[in-house]
Amino acid sequence: MTYYNPSKPEHFKARNALLQLxxxxxxxxFPVEQEYPIVLAEQGKEFSYCLNHNNRIxxxxxLWPRTVIDRQNREKGQIGLVGNVATDPSMQGRGxxxxxxxxxxxxxxxxxxxxxxxxxxxxxxxxxxxYESVGQxxxxxxxxxxxxxxxxxxxxxxxKLNGTFTEQDLGRMLQLRxxxxxxxxxxxxxxxxxxxxxxxxxxxxYRNGELVASILIGKGYDMVGVMHEWGAVDQTxxxxxxxxxxxxxxxxxxxxxxxxxxxxxxxxxLIAYSESYEKHPMALIKYLTKKQKRExxxxxxxxxxxxx
Numbered sequence: 001m002t003y004y005n006p007s008k009p010e011h012f013k014a015r016n017a018l019l020q021l022x023x024x025x026x027x028x029x030f031p032v033e034q035e036y037p038i039v040l041a042e043q044g045k046e047f048s049y050c051l052n053h054n055n056r057i058x059x060x061x062x063l064w065p066r067t068v069i070d071r072q073n074r075e076k077g078q079i080g081l082v083g084n085v086a087t088d089p090s091m092q093g094r095g096x097x098x099x100x101x102x103x104x105x106x107x108x109x110x111x112x113x114x115x116x117x118x119x120x121x122x123x124x125x126x127x128x129x130x131y132e133s134v135g136q137x138x139x140x141x142x143x144x145x146x147x148x149x150x151x152x153x154x155x156x157x158x159x160k161l162n163g164t165f166t167e168q169d170l171g172r173m174l175q176l177r178x179x180x181x182x183x184x185x186x187x188x189x190x191x192x193x194x195x196x197x198x199x200x201x202x203x204x205x206y207r208n209g210e211l212v213a214s215i216l217i218g219k220g221y222d223m224v225g226v227m228h229e230w231g232a233v234d235q236t237x238x239x240x241x242x243x244x245x246x247x248x249x250x251x252x253x254x255x256x257x258x259x260x261x262x263x264x265x266x267x268x269x270l271i272a273y274s275e276s277y278e279k280h281p282m283a284l285i286k287y288l289t290k291k292q293k294r295e296x297x298x299x300x301x302x303x304x305x306x307x308x
Contacts, residue, residue: 001051001052001053001058001096001099002051002052003049003050003051003052003100003103004049004050004052005045005046005048005049005050006042006045006048006050007045011050011057012033012042014050014056014057015048015050015057015060016031016032016033016040018057018060018086018088019032019033019040019060019084019086020032021086021088021089022086022087022088022089023084023086023221024221028221029198030198030199030220032221034196034197034198034220035197035198035219035220035221035222036062036083036084036197036220036308037193037194037196037197038064038190038193038194039062039064039083039084039308040062040084047062047063047064048060048062048084049061049062049063049100049103049104049107051096051099051100051103053091053096056088057088058087058088058091058096059085059086059087059088059091059096059097059099059100060084060085060086060087060100061082061083061084061085061086061097061100061101061104062081062082062083062084062308063080063081063082063104063107063108063116064080064081064082064083064308065078065079065080065108065111065113066078066079066080066081066184066185066306067184067185068182068183068184068185068297068300069182069183069184069185070181070182071179071180071181073185075185076182076296077114077115077296077297078111078112078113078114079113079114079115079116079117079285079297080104080108080111080113080115080116080117081116081117081118081302081306081307081308082101082104082116082117082118082308083118083119083307083308084308085097085101085118085120098129101129104116105286105288108288109288113288114287114288114289114296114297115285115286115287115288115289115297116131116285116286116288117134117283117284117285117300117302118131118283118284119283119284119307119308120284123284126284126286129286130286131284131285131286132284132285132286133281133282133283133284133285134281134282134283134284134285134297134298134300135260135281135282135283135297135298135299135300135301135302136259136260136261136279136280136281136282137257137258137259137260137279137280137281137282137301138257138258138259138260138262138267138271138277138278138279138280139255139256139257139258139276139277139278139279139280140255140256140258140270140271140274140276140277141253141254141255141256141274141275141276141277142242142246142253142254142255142256142273142274142275143246143252143253143275144246144251144252144253144254145246146243146246146273146275148273149239149242149243149273150236150239150240150243151240151243152240152241152243152244152247154240155205155240155244156207157205157206157207157208157212158205158206158207159203159204159205159206159241159244160203160204160205160206161201161202161203161204161248162201162202165192165195165202167188169204169211170188170191170192171188172211172214173191173204173211173214173231174186174188174191174231175231176211176212176213176214176231176232176233177229177230177231177303178231178259178262178263178266180259180261180262180299180301181261181299181300182297182299182300182301183300183301183302183303184302184303184306186303186305186306191305194305195305197219197220197305198220199218199219199220199221199224200216200217200218200219200220201216201217201218201245201249202214202215202216203215203216203217203241203244203245203248204241205232205237205240205241205244207237212232212233212237213230213231213232213233213237213238213240213241214230214231214232214241215227215229215230215238215241215242215245216228216229216230216304216305217245217249217254219304219305223304225249225251225253225254225255226254226255226256226257226304227242227245227254227255227256227257228257228303228304228305229257229303229304229305230256235265235266235269235270238270239269239270239273242254242256253275256270256274257304258270259301260279260301261299261301282300282301282302283302283307285297285300
């Protein structure tokens with residue numbers, strides 16, 4: 001068996017059909033490749049790996065190299081995000097995915113990546129392949145109606161939902177995100193592309209023309225009702241925007257993903273207004289270099305748009 005990067009129309013068609021079958025079997029108003037506009041785009045073919053068996057694609061996985069940065073935007077390492085992992089149901093149980101993931105490790109080593117990071121509920125399968133939990137995130141639940149929460153109706157400013165984004169807006173949204181010990185670098189161009197994902201809503205709050213809070217909720221088929229990326233000048237501005245989200249969207253409750261490394265005053269304030277609180281591992285990681293220490297990436301947090 002051999003792997004290849006899709007390069008011909010028939011390659012992309014077969015790959016997308018496999019992902020649609022395995023990941024999105026229920027009919028949706030958009031194709032699966034629109035949910036991942038960088039790694040599944042034809043221009044991103046170098047991130048897409050297909051395993052060939054008897055002239056037929058049997059498995060697929062993305063490998064997206066990313067730069068890890070610290071609070072001061074200093075580069076701290078290189079990792080590879082793994083996603084859109086799928087095997088044709090008629091060929092499962094034959095070791096095809098193990099082989100493809102082994103190939104991805106070889107590729108990642110040639111690219112001098114420190115580790116591979118992925119998201120999956122199949123913990124036992126990946127633990128056998130050498131993956132372990134990494135990072136911590138909080139899942140905070142917020143009720144649709146909460147009279148104790150700062151009210152959107154009392155906000156002395158302007159709310160915006162979706163629409164066009166200026167480069168200044170995009171830069172400001174990235175700037176306002178909480179600065180944890182480690183996260184992934186993202187360019188303005190990448191951010192603009194990722195905001196095109198279907199069923200993704202971008203709420204913003206402006207005061208005196210200045211963007212003071214933003215929340216991204218939903219992400220294609222995933223993250224329904226989940227506020228997976230956000231930032232604000234202060235807790236009150238964020239909570240007011242959460243109230244606006246709850247007013248506009250028809251969800252009985254909302255979930256906010258929060259880095260466990262969030263500043264204590266912020267964390268305690270958000271928890272105080274939440275109706276539920278849970279802590280979870282952020283993702284799974286496999287270290288590729290012997291010199292890599294576990295603690296090097298223990299504080300890594302990956303925002304929702306970057307996860308694949």
